Amino acid sequence: MNSNLIWLVFTPLIGSAIAAILYNYKFLDRLITFSTFAITLFLVFGTHVGQTYSMNLNFMGRMIPLSWNVTHLSIFMLYISIVFGTILTFYSLMDRSRMKGFLLLLILAANNWIFTTNDMVGFFFAWELMGWASIVSVLGGRKERKSRHAALYYALMSIGGSYSMFFGLFTLWRLTGSFSISSNLAYLSSIVGVHPWWVLGIVSLFFVTFMIKAGIFPFHTWVPMAYAYAPDTFTPFLSAVMSKYGIYGMLLFLPISLMEKGMPTVFGLPWVNYIFVWIGVITAVLGTVLAFFQDDVKKLFAYSSLSNLGYIVAAISLFTSVGVTAGIYHAFNHLLFKGALFITLAAVISRSGTSKLSEMGGLWKKMPVTFFTFFIGIASAAGIPPFNGFGSKWLIYQSMIKQHLLFATILLFLASTGAFLYLFKAFHSIFLGQLSHNYDNVKEVPVIGQIVEYLLMFAMIFFGIQPGYILRPVGLIVKSVGLNPLAVMGNGYVTGMFSNVDMPLIGWSLAISFVFGFILFFISAKHKYVSQEDNYTAGQIPQDWGLTPETYQFSWKFYEPMEKLFAPFYRIKIDGFFRGLGDWTRITGSAVKQVFVGNAQIYTLFAVVGLIILVIAGWVA
């Protein structure tokens, strides 16, 4: 019964067709989306590691071999993406935003295909399907014009990435005559000692695609735009699941170790890996620094996603057992907490009608469940034990320290501390502070939304204090890529190289000290609750003073000292240097393009050049 791998792809496609037919019946459309996700989840229960399936597709007289192969990594990715998708579609049953169910199902089909396929044609086709479906999904955000612009930019970047992958794919095909991923990878591993530069070139073509999809440093420009202007219920999927495709792709190619193959090494790492560690670190720091000053909350969290993906890339690029474990573990944690955060943001935005931080405030009184979900979400994202973000961050530090990459570690720590800053900024500006009278009629999300929020809260705490449930499958993945897995002492332990952390113990410790705190709180003298107007105003009576909640809310220029500190770096951007460079490159590029015509392969090459130009241009804008 290996054909259920095909059904993994076809069920969502059928569901997508039905959903597209029923597109006008909003609720039915959503229901079908949700039930298709649920059915797919049942299909995933039936798959197991080592399943393979292959068939030949007759395409205009040519036989195209398609094959499927389920590895530990793919089953892990399938589970986390589909479970999250099911939760998200369940949430969006009550949602009114313009997310299109059939597109999400197309992405699901592509998702299943990408994670299970073993041939490059299927991989490429699924990649394109996913890319285009997500591009169209980005359209239809709350701000028409901006989401159109974001989708266009995302489309251009995706096309660039596709060309790059296409080029790499056919180069490989010319070399081996096979489309199979596993045999191609084996071939690359075998020739890496002889022609390291060739291998590097081919792999980097693929890596450009993966970096674009994950939004890693030089290609990060589409991320904030697309995340911010996509429909509110699509952004969680975009951030939580779709950014992981790039990580999955990188993990496919990373086992081709350049070590001991005549390449120079830095700190015991091949220099390419070393460069990728630094790319990850730069992404992490850049995302953090840019996130400080955003006023659009989705943009802020888009930069936060960027920063977290920087962590993941830095960790997996080390390609040590701790590094890969930490990277995949962080990918899971990021999926969970960022998904939860974006879902709560969707709830807040749908209820308040704005995504501007400076226009919100004080919503915790109105939306307590959402507030707690968001609180646990940012606690996880800031890496506070015993919530789920801690273990992976801790392992990432250890993996870096193990390689003596001290400065990278310090920068990552800076990014983590900075993460706390921007997370608190978002937390305060949305939920804390003064409640504006505009939001007097705001209500908590409907029951479905609350169920989802409770579920996510539970998941963040559960996987925080029971990391073993994730670390075991991650250990299997690490083993399958040929590294020693970390020992898992028990469900509650994160086992590092330098020390252990017993998460349930931290949980107990916190719980007991909270009990003591509450006892002290309730036996001491009584307190009374006052309204938000009854506040210290230096003796001024707020009504006489003309004070409104909006004017007594501090959310504009939240980190002004930081802005002053980073001002010299921003001036670089204002300078026309990059803009001029970008213009110059574009002119030169188009001139060169006019000279060469006729050869298809060279066209593809030009597309790659064009992509670089586009990246530089977009970086400036």
Added chain:
Amino acid sequence: MSEWKELADYFRGRSMWMLHYCTGCGAIELPPTMTSRWDMERFGVVPMATPRQADILLITGYLSIKSLKRVVYTYEQMSAPKWVLGFGSCTINGGIYWDSYSVIKRLDKYIPVDLYIAGCMPRPEAILDSFVKLRELIKKGEAKGYEKYVKNFEWYKANQDKVFRRTTPVLKKPEEVTKSA
């Protein structure tokens, strides 16, 4: 229960956090009181920044109607065991502003004053003495101004409103009391 109360009073008397309302000229006596020469911290008295944290409200001198409004608001923002110290003769009978149209004459008509410090100006020694006196009053359970305020809230509010919320002219027949040429 009463032992507990006594214990609490003992601690309250030894840790009095002070909010000083410094509009009057008496504010100039506070820096020497706080600093090396007289050092009020040895009595457990520390200046605080907001009414939420404070136990003592020290009114340093005259209060105009406008500032009385702020003082009343500030006093009501303080938490329950709270005491008011009236500082200088202005808080007792208006002092040199005894016939002014904008300065209140007697503070304890508007908020309950637990202890007055007479003088114009009272020296830092007098301020320190008042802290010691207040501590004794707290210990004896006599400084209950905050309870008086709650008990006679209507009376205090009526007095305050008479000053704050005027809807008719104060001088009913101005031609009788004004001395026109």
Added chain:
Amino acid sequence: MLKHVEKLRGMGLEANPLKDWEFEVSVPKERVAEVLSYLKSTGFKAFIHLACVDWIDEGEFELVYNLESYEDALQAVVKTRIPRNNPTMESMISIWGLCQVYEREVHEFFGIEFVGNPNLKPFFLENWMDIPPLRKDFNTLVYSEELFEFKEDETHGIKAPKRIEHK
């Protein structure tokens, strides 16, 4: 300085030097704007203060405009008198925007109407309904006894000082 005084005398005004850095000029009500703008053009660019004096026996208010010339280190005191009944005065807001604040204050405390000043809302006093408090015919003691209900027997034995009667 004498040059300024001579010049003003030449305009038919009564001008006297007070000190070697200060002179006063008395102006009829109608010519104030003219004189002030003339002085502004001759270097008295800074408007310092607007004061009012209640000459109750003569039935007049005296408005005093203090000007300063920073170049010549001179001060000019421009005085004008207006009748005490229904006092109105032209606003000098077109010459110095700063006048708005001082006129508002004088309006509040003396009840002088400044024609052309857009903002004569209450400034320092709250809920003031009696005659303006700085007029000489306003009896503050009676007022404060009435408002604050302050009687001598309520003073914890401290007697109010004896009132010093003037005249």
Added chain:
Amino acid sequence: MMFFLKLIQSIGVGALSISVGLLFMGIGRKITARIHRRYGPPAIQNFIDVFKLFSKNSISHGFAYDLGIIAGTSALLAAVVFLPVGQINLFPANSSLIMILYLMTMAYLGMAMGVSSSGNPNATIGISRALTMMMGYKVPFAAVIFSVYIFARTGSLTNIIAAQSGGLLNWNMIRLPFGFIAAEIALQGMLGEKPFDMAIAPAEIASGPMVEMSGKYLGFGMLQHAVGIFLETGIMVNLFMGGAPNVWIFVIKQFELFFIALLVNAILPRFRVEEGVSFMWKIPLLLGVIQALIVVL
């Protein structure tokens, strides 16, 4: 049985940290007063203050306010049980330094949430300043921590202490002098003492985070500060002064560090926020990086 034993020991450590912290604060006030040539309050003044605060009525702005301020103290108490205190080391297998630091972040998050939910902008400005300053001192401190990690080849405080056994010359303070100085300056920021006390500037932002705290809330704030002093100086003692054979010596070592912070606090004015952060990123970070280079190379 084991559970209850550990529980009682943990409560003991918590009580110890609160009392030592409050005593330190009281002694600190006394010493500061003597530097100012004042007499100063009695050394137990802070105990009196805390008892008074818990016996005083208070106002609250809602459950988030209550919860946040309780979390501020409780999370620090939860962190302090993982700290090896002299011979008391309750969870020797579990004393990862990074874990303790991140658990402390929970306390800051709780406190920040509590005071900001009061809706007073002064509180939020204070929090914003505190977090900015945190970004300043955490970076040199991280540099030092990771140097120690690499130097001692371990990340557990228990093992770091064990690695320093055998006399004064084995202390990291002697072996990693630049790192010690950098961490000492970072400690000044961590304790919130001058010149890095811009978060609670009473004259500018009405004591910042504490602006709306009254009665028991302020009492919780003081307890948090007390535990914070104990925890932060304790981490420094374990990192650089080789721990201690028993609790008394541990407390004395903590007091030495706290005393230095006090002296600096008593004589210096306040930095502005960006000045404070850029100072942290200049001198202590430079020292930390020099130390890191020495360790790595």
